[in-house]
Amino acid sequence: MLNVAIDAQMIRFGQRMGISFHRTLRIPTAEKPFPLPPGLGRFPIYKVSDYAQGLPEPWRRSGGAFIPMYQREALWIGFNAARWKPNAVLVAVGGINAVSGEPVGAPLRADPQNYLVAPPQPWLDGINSEQGVIRQFVAWPLGSGRTVEAAVSGEEKHGGIQITVFEPKPRRFPDRPPEKPPTPLDEEGVLRPMHAAPQPMGLGAGGRMTQKIYRDPYGVDTWDQGNFGQVTLYIVNSLWFRQITGSPPPPTPVDTKLYSAHGLPWFELYDEAMPGIEASETFAQIYGNNKEV
Numbered sequence: 001m002l003n004v005a006i007d008a009q010m011i012r013f014g015q016r017m018g019i020s021f022h023r024t025l026r027i028p029t030a031e032k033p034f035p036l037p038p039g040l041g042r043f044p045i046y047k048v049s050d051y052a053q054g055l056p057e058p059w060r061r062s063g064g065a066f067i068p069m070y071q072r073e074a075l076w077i078g079f080n081a082a083r084w085k086p087n088a089v090l091v092a093v094g095g096i097n098a099v100s101g102e103p104v105g106a107p108l109r110a111d112p113q114n115y116l117v118a119p120p121q122p123w124l125d126g127i128n129s130e131q132g133v134i135r136q137f138v139a140w141p142l143g144s145g146r147t148v149e150a151a152v153s154g155e156e157k158h159g160g161i162q163i164t165v166f167e168p169k170p171r172r173f174p175d176r177p178p179e180k181p182p183t184p185l186d187e188e189g190v191l192r193p194m195h196a197a198p199q200p201m202g203l204g205a206g207g208r209m210t211q212k213i214y215r216d217p218y219g220v221d222t223w224d225q226g227n228f229g230q231v232t233l234y235i236v237n238s239l240w241f242r243q244i245t246g247s248p249p250p251p252t253p254v255d256t257k258l259y260s261a262h263g264l265p266w267f268e269l270y271d272e273a274m275p276g277i278e279a280s281e282t283f284a285q286i287y288g289n290n291k292e293v
Contacts, residue, residue, distance in 0.1 A: 002229030094149025101282025
C-alpha cells in the first residue's frame, strides 16, 4: 500500500506523487465556458490528528486532513507527478466520483473512464459535466442542498474531497528516473500563473470552464488496483476553523477588489493534441447545457 504523508503544502502518496489544493476566483455561471482562472496560492493543509479534540468522531476515525475555505473563493487540485512513472487518481467530492458521477467504491474503469492519469493531467478544477468542460469546485455548507453530493445522491453526509492514488503494475515503467532530468517546470508540470455558523463544507458545481480530462494513454490494465493510497480532505469555514484551532483562519487574497479589478489574466492550456474523455452521463443530466441546480 502507498504511504500517505500530509504536510502544510501538499499530500504525498508514496515516493513520487504529490497533490496540492489551490485558491482561485469563482467564475460566474455563463453560457460560454471560461478559460482557466489563475492560481492565487495554495490552501494550507492541517492534519486531523493534530486537532482531534475539536473535530467530529467520523473525522477522527478516518484521519486525513482539512483546509479552511471561504465561499468567495474556488478550488483547483494540482497533481505533482513523475513524468517517468505516472499514477492513476480517483477524485471524489462528497463521495461522488468527480469524473464519472458514480458513488465512490467502483474500481478503475476504462469505458467510460472514471479516473485521471497524472501525468498527463496537470490539474482538475471541477466536475466532468460536459466533454471538454468542467463545473468549477466551489464551497457550500452541508445541508444547503447546493453540493454535488446533494444533487447526485439527494443526501449530504460526506462532504470534503476523497482522493485515491494507484501505483502502476510492476515493470510497466522504469523504477528509477532518467539520468538526465527533463527541463523543470512548476510543481504541477505545466506553468500556471499566480498572483499575488460553524459547520462542515462540501463542494458544489460552479461556473463552466474549458478543461479536458485526458484519456488514459496507457490503458486501465496498467494500474495495480491493489496498491494504492487514500485520504479524505475535509473543508471547514472560517468560523469553525477558529473553534477547531483557536486561531483566526489564514487570510485569502480573494476579495471584492480582486473580482472587480479584472486585471488578472485568464490562462489557457494549449492541449489540442491531447484527446479528452466523454462527459459523465450523470453530471451531464444534472449540470449539462448550463443548467442551474
